[in-house]
Amino acid sequence: MNPFEYAPALESTSIVTIKDRYGLFINGKFVAPKSGKYFPTINPSTEKKLSEIALASTADVDLAVKAARVAYAKVWSKMPAAERGKYLFRIARILQERSREFAVLETLDNGKPIRESRDTDIPLAAAHFFYHAGWADKLQYSGNGSGPKPYGVVGQIIPWNFPMLMLAWKIAPALATGNTVVLKPAETTSLTALLFAEICQQAGLPNGVINIITGEGATGAELVNHPGIDKVAFTGSTEVGKLIATSIAGSKKAATLELGGKAANIIYDDAAIDEAVEGIVNGIFFNQGHVCCAGSRLLVQESIQDEVLTKLKERMALIRLGNPLDKNTDIGAINSAAQLAKIKELSAAGDAEGAERWSPACNIPADGYWFPPTIFTGVSQTHRIAREEIFGPVLSILTFRTPQEAVEKANNTPYGLSAGIWTEKGSKILWTASKLRAGVIWANTFNKFDPASPFGGYKESGWGREGGKHGLSAYLKASN
Amino acid sequence: MIIDGTESSLRAYLKTLPPVDEVGAHARAAMLATRSIKTTSKSWAIDMAISMVDLTTLEGADTPGKIGTLCAKAVRPDAMDATVPSVGAVCVYNDMVKIARTKLDAIGGTSIPVAAVATAFPSGRASFAVKAQDTKDAIDAGAAEIDMVIDRGAFLSGRYGEVFEEISQIKEICGDKAHLKVILETGELVTLDNVRKASYLAMLAGADFIKTSTGKISPAATSPVVLVMLEAVRDYYSLTKTRIGVKPAGGIRNTKDAIKQLVLVNEVAGPEWLTPKLFRIGASALLNDLLLQRMKMRDGFYAGPSYVTLD
Numbered sequence: 001m002n003p004f005e006y007a008p009a010l011e012s013t014s015i016v017t018i019k020d021r022y023g024l025f026i027n028g029k030f031v032a033p034k035s036g037k038y039f040p041t042i043n044p045s046t047e048k049k050l051s052e053i054a055l056a057s058t059a060d061v062d063l064a065v066k067a068a069r070v071a072y073a074k075v076w077s078k079m080p081a082a083e084r085g086k087y088l089f090r091i092a093r094i095l096q097e098r099s100r101e102f103a104v105l106e107t108l109d110n111g112k113p114i115r116e117s118r119d120t121d122i123p124l125a126a127a128h129f130f131y132h133a134g135w136a137d138k139l140q141y142s143g144n145g146s147g148p149k150p151y152g153v154v155g156q157i158i159p160w161n162f163p164m165l166m167l168a169w170k171i172a173p174a175l176a177t178g179n180t181v182v183l184k185p186a187e188t189t190s191l192t193a194l195l196f197a198e199i200c201q202q203a204g205l206p207n208g209v210i211n212i213i214t215g216e217g218a219t220g221a222e223l224v225n226h227p228g229i230d231k232v233a234f235t236g237s238t239e240v241g242k243l244i245a246t247s248i249a250g251s252k253k254a255a256t257l258e259l260g261g262k263a264a265n266i267i268y269d270d271a272a273i274d275e276a277v278e279g280i281v282n283g284i285f286f287n288q289g290h291v292c293c294a295g296s297r298l299l300v301q302e303s304i305q306d307e308v309l310t311k312l313k314e315r316m317a318l319i320r321l322g323n324p325l326d327k328n329t330d331i332g333a334i335n336s337a338a339q340l341a342k343i344k345e346l347s348a349a350g351d352a353e354g355a356e357r358w359s360p361a362c363n364i365p366a367d368g369y370w371f372p373p374t375i376f377t378g379v380s381q382t383h384r385i386a387r388e389e390i391f392g393p394v395l396s397i398l399t400f401r402t403p404q405e406a407v408e409k410a411n412n413t414p415y416g417l418s419a420g421i422w423t424e425k426g427s428k429i430l431w432t433a434s435k436l437r438a439g440v441i442w443a444n445t446f447n448k449f450d451p452a453s454p455f456g457g458y459k460e461s462g463w464g465r466e467g468g469k470h471g472l473s474a475y476l477k478a479s480n
Numbered sequence: 481m482i483i484d485g486t487e488s489s490l491r492a493y494l495k496t497l498p499p500v501d502e503v504g505a506h507a508r509a510a511m512l513a514t515r516s517i518k519t520t521s522k523s524w525a526i527d528m529a530i531s532m533v534d535l536t537t538l539e540g541a542d543t544p545g546k547i548g549t550l551c552a553k554a555v556r557p558d559a560m561d562a563t564v565p566s567v568g569a570v571c572v573y574n575d576m577v578k579i580a581r582t583k584l585d586a587i588g589g590t591s592i593p594v595a596a597v598a599t600a601f602p603s604g605r606a607s608f609a610v611k612a613q614d615t616k617d618a619i620d621a622g623a624a625e626i627d628m629v630i631d632r633g634a635f636l637s638g639r640y641g642e643v644f645e646e647i648s649q650i651k652e653i654c655g656d657k658a659h660l661k662v663i664l665e666t667g668e669l670v671t672l673d674n675v676r677k678a679s680y681l682a683m684l685a686g687a688d689f690i691k692t693s694t695g696k697i698s699p700a701a702t703s704p705v706v707l708v709m710l711e712a713v714r715d716y717y718s719l720t721k722t723r724i725g726v727k728p729a730g731g732i733r734n735t736k737d738a739i740k741q742l743v744l745v746n747e748v749a750g751p752e753w754l755t756p757k758l759f760r761i762g763a764s765a766l767l768n769d770l771l772l773q774r775m776k777m778r779d780g781f782y783a784g785p786s787y788v789t790l791d
Contacts (some may be wrong), residue, residue, distance in 0.1 A: 002751040003524060004742065009516035115514060274711055275504025318747050327516035424499045444501050 009327040011114045021052040025197035027067035028207030034059040044111035045333035045368040056213040064211040065228040068153045068180040071208030085136030090203040092129035109191040111333030125168035131451035132176035145479035150178035152230035155223045159236045160186035161290035177475040182211045190214045256464030256474045260389040261417030264410035265295030269304045271422035283446040289393040293418035302399040317360040334369040343392030350385040407435040416458025420446045487641030500672035509703035515743045529738040536571040549791040555589035568756040571595040581622035595625035602694035604629040627661045632668045647685035661689035666705045667697040679712035689725035700730025710748035729762025735773040
């Protein structure tokens with residue numbers, strides 16, 4: 001028993017007021033859904049109900065799209081760009097002021113550790129608004145011609161892994177470029193989006209510029225298929241991304257799709273081992289592994305396999321799993337029962353196919369959805385756990401002998417979202433990066449994000465880029 | 481034996497050490513600094529930190545009077561509360577050792593060792609004969625711990641054999657009479673790669689402790705430096721089954737900083753290092769802040785600087 005066992009250090013939830021029931025945010029007001037239906041949203045670390053969320057029907061989606069259209073035509077497209085920028089700056093500042101409130105609510109609704117929502121999600125979300133606020137009146141310098149034009153009304157669907165951050169990635173560039181928005185958050189994590197709706201009111205954003213409709217997959221489909229939508233922006237699974245691509249084919253709708261990944265994290269034998277081990281941990285266990293760009297395939301040079309594995313296991317034994325509101329928690333709850341079932345199913349496939357599973361000793365709480373940090377060794381390219389996205393804290397470890405083999409294995413996937421390279425040799429970083437077919441490549445770090453840096457994938461990982469100048473292009477029709 | 485002590489064997493061995501990525505090491509230290517230590521664990525950490533303090537005065541103006549009050553503080557840090565543990569050691573210059581030892585013995589501090597800085601501290605710029613004599617004098621006067629400085633000039637010009645040789649010879653002088661702490665002066669080594677190399681050099685040459693700094697150079701005991709040194713003792717243990725101690729010194733002035741150090745120890749080297757035998761904090765002002773925070777834990781309010789003694 002360690003005498004220095006950290007006592008509970010719980011973040012207070014008193015800063016957050018959760019209503020019993022939430023309506024839809026349409027045309028600047030919270031309204032009851034036409035469907036009259038609501039569904040519960042729960043805290044995944046306790047399975048207790050937090051609130052009830054409106055289920056938007058066809059009629060509600062229609063109202064939201066119409067509100068966005070009117071706001072676009074009458075207000076937002078006519079407003080001087082510098083004025084648009086002011087609203088974005090205002091939203092960014094309010095987000096910073098209320099950051100603690102957002103962080104606690106995100107942790108309650110999503111299950112992620114407060115350390116991550118406090119230090120990563122919310123500060124980055126605010127940073128995205130600040131970054132794009134600055135672009136609003138400078139779009140003619142964004143590389144899209146002298147007078148680029150917005151699409152009009154954008155339908156946006158975001159996932160549950162980074163609810164508030166993904167909202168910022170979607171809404172900030174859409175507003176900066178002069179589009180209006182109908183956004184649907186994920187059904188298990190709508191609360192921060194609804195709190196964001198309050199911020200829109202607080203900032204005095206004109207009615208209808210942002211509309212937030214909650215619901216399930218069917219609601220998302222209604223939004224995508226609505227004829228009043230000019231562009232679709234989606235982040236989520238490749239499976240749903242393909243459905244969206246199919247359903248908008250032949251229409252005039254533009255689309256950006258940010259989909260799945262199975263990133264290779266390549267550790268060469270001349271890497272800084274201690275920091276590489278940190279990078280492996282950060283790559284796959286950050287946010288419970290619910291990260292599309294997670295470093296879920298570790299490719300380690302065979303000559304240092306034992307050393308890396310030993311250090312990785314020692315490091316994993318220190319990971320603190322438990323109450324997400326505890327400031328010392330490293331791994332929180334899995335977001336939903338459905339996701340937990342998927343992680344368990346794929347891990348069982350790893351066992352069945354002959355890979356060897358290892359997890360550190362871990363106290364799993366009685367209630368809630370949990371999965372311990374897990375590694376599989378002896379994984380080969382043919383195993384399902386080397387090919388399919390698990391979207392959980394599960395790492396598949398493969399080895400390679402030469403840089404050529406590392407690159408071949410890294411690229412041997414239908415995905416191509418991200419990759420990591422660990423070596424102290426600069427020339428090897430450049431050679432490897434030029435050969436990898438992935439949208440984002442980190443060298444001697446992993447899971448680093450910045451609003452100025454474009455993010456997006458090759459192949460089945462999606463279409464288009466978000467963030468930076470590239471991300472602006474996705475919301476603009478270029479001119480001469 | 482990993483090396484035979486020759487220049488070439490040292491050079492070859494130090495080359496096999498994995499490099500340190502500065503950005504990654506800083507990020508890891510910053511993440512560990514977010515650990516929130518509350519209630520029972522905070523009380524435990526404060527007492528542990530007090531017992532790890534090497535209460536230090538290394539001034540040209542040191543006098544027998546000054547040393548005497550420091551020793552009194554070391555034995556009984558809080559005059560009003562006998563439950564406060566004594567500190568780890570008293571750390572002074574060579575010529576103050578006897579005064580400190582005599583005083584400690586006279587006031588019930590026989591178990592508190594006197595540590596002497598030696599080998600032409602802080603610069604280390606003297607002939608080896610002088611450094612050896614400096615060490616012998618301190619041990620003869622009753623020093624149970626020797627805080628020596630390495631020859632940073634030799635290290636930076638790649639003469640690892642010289643650095644190694646000096647440490648081994650001082651170790652030989654210490655014998656079983658004194659523990660040897662080797663000061664790397666990381667503020668002059670600058671890079672974390674150098675910190676790792678110097679840590680191994682000192683451990684291979686026989687250091688019982690590796691220590692960050694003299695306290696005369698800034699920056700001193702930064703978290704990334706302590707992180708890399710703790711990694712070094714951890715990895716050296718898996719190699720040799722010998723546990724080497726670590727002593728950050730310089731710049732650790734308040735309880736928050738001290739607790740951050742203990743978190744680093746806990747999560748990098750491991751809980752086995754959470755003992756004054758394997759971790760010390762070189763400090764002077766820190767002790768009073770630890771006492772004030774200890775009172776706050778006990779009484780529920782912050783007493784203020786008038787309620788701790790200035791020695």
